[in-house]
Amino acid sequence: MPTNKLFFAGSGGQGVLTMGQMVTYAAMYADMNATWLPSYGPEMRGGTANCTVVISPEKPVSCPLIYEADNLVVMNLPSLIKFEGMVKPGGNLFVNTSLIEQKPTRTDINVYNVPANDLAMQLGNARTANVVMLGALVRTTNVVPVEMIYKIMEKTFSGRKAALLDLNKQAFHTWKPE
């Protein structure tokens, strides 16, 4: 299995960095090599957030920085405009259509429309939008095993937070391909 390069972009508070971390944890639990790298610098205070995840099933990850992505997740419009060009021809673009009305311009990539905020609202918890999106990404690409995502959820939502486990698992499976 070759290296898989993922890029997650959105605004602060949309759970973009968490989405990337969950994929990285899942890769680690599946005994794969992985790196997670957030954008850092003064621009973070301006409200945009993005992170790069590189997964390498066999050998160590050579480079944590990417110039093209196999999978791009965009949670808001500025991210679509800024990063659409990054997707490799034949790669995947996951668009949060709840907040992005504009259509992607690329025709050489696979576009997945995920109304993440709307689906999260239907489940009764707007904060699960990133997990809805994560589910769309992981179930479509199998970039990491679904069971490993469950493993992180079980670790994160334990004790007093245990009530949130079922909700997050439900959010993970709520999106259906068109």
Next chain:
Amino acid sequence: MSEKVLMKGNEAFAEAVIRGGVRFYFGYPITPQSEIPEFMSRELPKWGGKFLQAESELGAINMAYGCGAAGGNGFISSSSPGIALMQEGMSFLCSAEVPVVLLNASRGGPGIGSIQPGQADYNQVTRGGGNGDYKMPVFAPASIQEAIDILYDAPALADQWRNPVMVLVDGLMGQMMEPVLMPEPKKPLESADIPTVKPWAISGSEKGTRSVVKSLRLQPEVLEEHVEHLFEKYGRMEKELVRVETENVENAEVVFVAFGTMARLVKEAMEILESQGVKAGMIRPISLWPYPYEAFDKIGKNCKAVISAELSMGQMVQDVKLGVEGRWPVRLIHRVGGMLPTSLDIVEKTRKILEEVR
């Protein structure tokens, strides 16, 4: 063996050095390593250690000087402009032979510069930014695990050689997360053991014995003898502390020399070059001083050029030339100011260099 954990560089560096025996931290916050003092302030007291935020970088290094002179295992972290402010202290520490572990998360310079990755502190850390003749081992890891392993060993190494030891990273490594294995904690040095383990330290000795730790030697004969003693020690360090990783240098058409973050970018550029039919190799110095000059002797006869890839205007390239000794053309690929090349940029520039030297 403990389980793999996903850790952010800055927190992993701090945890590793604590597990390596450090119980005293002195520092002053500066981006991109402020998570280290933050982590230390929260975690070090749990290990029975002391965290102290100094009033300035000058304060921090002199507190570490005092701590080390008294026999404690101290740690300081900062970033380029802060490290620059500490240079006087480093000269004093080396002269007085006081062990301390230092971490420099180097950023774009000169001046206050930027907070993004930079390697333009190379000359400062390998040549000594303070006054006088002195040397300090400098290690530049390229992954979080490698940084952990180096920082875990660093307190013992500093004690063994009675010398400061520096670890050079950057903000990218500090912010990145990678799965890592944390080594088992070492038994820290107890106050009661200091007089036996470090008889030279000012530990409040028995009546009749006296330890002196100082850098002032007004009599020229005495100072000359002391500097010669230091350089006898540095000579042994040059033999024992060289660390380097080499890959495919024997058959390569082009050999890169790169350390830290830049080595990660070069690694991917090598994979792309290989897929295009260009045989590429790499010398990755892990110790920047002592420098692995001997690794250059492994370069084979197919080599057309040696390329120093750096985040500076060309500082390590001087050491590359010393290692190459005129045997192959030496070129430079670089970005500065906190900018990073992509692996594709490196590939493109390498192809141009190969056309030019053919």
